[in-house]
Amino acid sequence: MFMQQNVLVIENSHTSLEIVSKLVRKAGLNPIGARSLMEARARFSQMMPESCLCAIVAYNLPDAPHGEAADATIAAYIPTIVVTDSVHPPTREHILTKDVVDYIPKENAQNYDYLSRLLARLEKNKSTGVIVVSTHRKSRKNMLSMLHKHNFVVFDCPTASDAMQHLANNKHIRLVITDYAIPDMTGTEFVSTLRKAFAKEQLAIMGIAGGENTLLSALFIKSGANDFIHRPYSHEEFLCRVMQNVEYIESVEAIRRAANSDYLTGLPNRRHFFYTVTVQQSSLPDSHALALIDLDHFKSINDTYGHDAGDEVLKVVASVIEEQFPDEVIARFGGEEFCIYFPETHIDDVIKLLNTFRETLADTIIRFNGETLSVTCSVGVSTLNTQNIEAMLSNADKALYEVKRQGRNQVLKACTE
Structure with missing residues (x-):
């Protein structure tokens, strides 16, 4: 279950509290503000400790003038960033004797930019x-x-x-x-x-x-x-x-x-597909296959419900392809056409996988602006024994044309191989 990541912000200056809280929200986190150490303790007692990504703590507070608030958050095992008005060496040295993540002087706007980047990094760095x-x-x-x-x-x-x-x-x-x-x-x-x-x-x-x-x-x-x-x-x-x-x-x-990505669906694009198949896989295997997928009557979706609805359909189709083919080379070729390359896969297994995908897609409900949409697809498959991916694409395209001639919503292997 998703847990909202909180950041405890302890700052007695109203202006500084607002600035830091805004930076926290910009980083996609939830600021929990406090104007004193006493208030911060009360706020923290109401939080789940594991929901707190870090604390941003002013070094000088009315009830904690010498970094005692940082000591309190560190003692509570909260990663702590100290913010200070002073850049004097003794203050810096005193802060760095504590087990802090970092400290940020308030002397200029660039330091707040650094704080914003640091907040984003604390989550990214986990991976x-x-x-x-x-x-x-x-x-x-x-x-x-x-x-x-x-x-x-x-x-x-x-x-x-x-x-x-x-x-x-x-x-x-x-x-x-x-x-x-x-x-x-x-x-x-x-x-x-x-x-x-x-x-x-x-x-x-x-x-x-x-x-x-x-x-x-x-x-x-x-x-x-x-x-x-x-x-x-x-x-x-x-x-x-x-x-x-x-x-x-x-x-x-x-x-x-x-x-390398298609702007709409996030899938690899045609250029990256060819790079992956022909460059990264410098020697194509003997047993391989390629499938071209075309959505049936896609133009009618755009004409009836608008292009935004068509875009939503393409995104859903892309997500189904990603889910159904996690180990294959996939791409959106443009428009309503997608391509899948199957290295080291027997044709019987390829046909079975593609039919499972075709049936799954037909059963997928797509909701857009209160409308319930669905879509089917036609699939042409090539197993041409060649190192030329262009020839395989041409063969798959011929099979796709034949599927449409026969009535769509089918998987067909090219018969000219």
């Missing part, structure tokens, strides 16, 4: 992996602690080989942080090895080293690292660099998804 490779025990433990506080899925790796194993088994890893001195190879050799398997747009790598060697940063970057940080580093620098590198990978992924 974002980060590898730390270092033999420097104190530094490694410090990095792991900060990453855990930001909800990252963290992998503590003493060697490059351990890191490579985790990368092979976990597709959600977005960042590798590696020291220069590691047991089985140098950090720059490790980076170079990683770059043979992962492009900069797929995996961010951050080098780290201490000592007097100022050339290490250049060596890391030349070997393929996205970034470098010199030890000793500040709490803020480390977290900002981590966030920037992870956001870079996510931004590239978002652009790639947009380029």
Whole structure:
């Protein structure tokens, strides 16, 4: 069951409380406001503890002038972000002695932008992996602690080989942080090895080293690292660099998804379909099939109920295709036409799967603006024994044309193979 994620906001300034609450809502979270520590305790007592993603706490409150409110939320096991009017070093140092996620000075609007990004990250990070490779025990433990506080899925790796194993088994890893001195190879050799398997747009790598060697940063970057940080580093620098590198990978992924996806249904588009089948699967298997699906009388839905109704039908059809064919290569080819590629699948199984889909779709009720709609489909299938996907598409199209001639709502294998 979905549980609303709350953020406890403790701020005695009405203006600051409104600003922070607005940022919380912008992040898709629910702010629970309090103007004092006493009020915050009362509010928290009425909440389910697990519903609280984090607390944003003013360092100075009338009944908690020296960070006592942060102590209270930390003691309640709530991840805590401290907001402060002061940027004086003693205040910063006092805040960072506490087990806080981060602290945000109020000195300018950009710091509130950072807070907004941080709120979004705390939820995203629960499914974002980060590898730390270092033999420097104190530094490694410090990095792991900060990453855990930001909800990252963290992998503590003493060697490059351990890191490579985790990368092979976990597709959600977005960042590798590696020291220069590691047991089985140098950090720059490790980076170079990683770059043979992962492009900069797929995996961010951050080098780290201490000592007097100022050339290490250049060596890391030349070997393929996205970034470098010199030890000793500040709490803020480390977290900002981590966030920037992870956001870079996510931004590239978002652009790639947009380029490869159909804008309406979210399914892969025709271009991505051909890339997946002909490039990623460089050698097509001997036993394979391709199906073209066309919705029956779709134009009449648009003419009768409007194009918004037609769009809703296409979205529902796409969701049924995704559900019925989780392991196949699927795409919307345009209009009311969809395509499915079946690698390593016998034709009898293909026909059975497609007929199950066809029947499921016919029984699916689609509701739009009080109207109840339904749709059927015609399917042409090709099993042409060829490495040419274009020839298979042509064959499937011929079978689809014959299905329509015979009356629609059927699955038909091309007879010219």
